Amino acid sequence: MYGKLQGLNKQETAERYGKEQVHEWRRSYNIPPPNGESLEMCAERAVAYFRDQIEPQLLSGKNVMVSAHGNSLRSIIMYLDKLTSEEVISLELSTGIPMLYIFKEGKFIRRGSPVGPTEAGVYAYTRRLALYRQRLDDMLQ
Incomplete structure (x- = not known):
């Protein structure tokens, strides 16, 4: 959740808040945008969902496909690959790959x-x- 940034593109956001501030919001682990969600906050709910809903299916032998947006996927990958908060913020994900x-x-x-x-x-x-x-x-x- 991008809070007050919801619906704005990168250029509009940079014009309103400044490039440095936007970069900090986009590439920090624990600094959320105004009224929004940080990667850390996203990780709390995404990883909890993964543990509660997806892992039991894997343990029962099922194959599971996960499709989500960037920070949700970053959070799950952080959990699966045991990445640090410093490592995950530089993780680039390719769309549709x-x-x-x-x-x-x-x-x-x-x-x-x-x-x-x-x-x-x-x-x-x-x-x-x-x-x-x-x-x-x-x-x-």
Whole structure:
């Protein structure tokens, strides 16, 4: 939630509040925009939802696809990859590029990168390819 910034584009926001202030809001972990939500605040609810609603499905053997906006995804990736608050604020996500995580033995293993299309863009499309890749990984271990 961008609070008073809701509905404004980057240029309008910079003109109204100044480029430095906008940069601070967009790239800080714990500084929210006026009446809005910081990445830290977003992480509290997004990660809680992930733990309560998504992890139980993964534990039961289901495949789950998550689609969300930037800070929600950053929050979940921070949790899955155990990133620090400093690391997550520089995390760039590509729009519409799928990422694949494999849940194995209680751990999340990322396949692909959040900065561009990689193997995740291929393997995330079909379960058969994902299972094939998992068998290859298992043979290497």
